[in-house]
Amino acid sequence: MSTISVREFSYNPSAVFARVEKGEAIQVTRHGNVIAILLPGTGASERYASLVAQGQIRLKPATTADLDRLPACEPPEDVSPLDILLAEREDDPR
Template identity: 70%
Template sequence: MSTVSVREFSYNPSAVLARVEKGEAIQVTRHGNVIAILSPAGSPMERYAHLVAQGKIKLKPVTAAERHSMPHYEVPEDVDPVALLLAEREEDDR
């Protein structure tokens, strides 16, 4: 994920947003602290952008090999994905 300062963003917001349109997620920082995350609409990162901005989690780039080895879950819209993961963890602990 790329990082730009508020100052850089203010100089040319159109260029930064064009990068986001092309699929890049960008952190906006003020004095080294992340204050916003710009991500393409509909991206999986939308779920976590507020947590990253608050400093509660940090995301690291994932390689293609790592991505393919991760489990994939089909979650129906009426099911809470967190509840599904917690249930799986409970099964693993048994």
């Protein structure tokens, strides 16, 4: 997620909105404090936009360090990892 200041935003808001339309999420700050988060209206972040707007969650860009914290698992050699994923998705009530 990119960060820009209010002043930077005020110079060319159309350019900032063009970046958001292309799928970029942008934090707007005043004196170093986040005062707004601009999210694309469509795409992967759309499902979280209302939660971010309500302040219930904060989006954080992923880093390679985040990957190290994910649990590792080894599927059995005779089973496809894709088959396991699809089976778990079928069991998920959402």
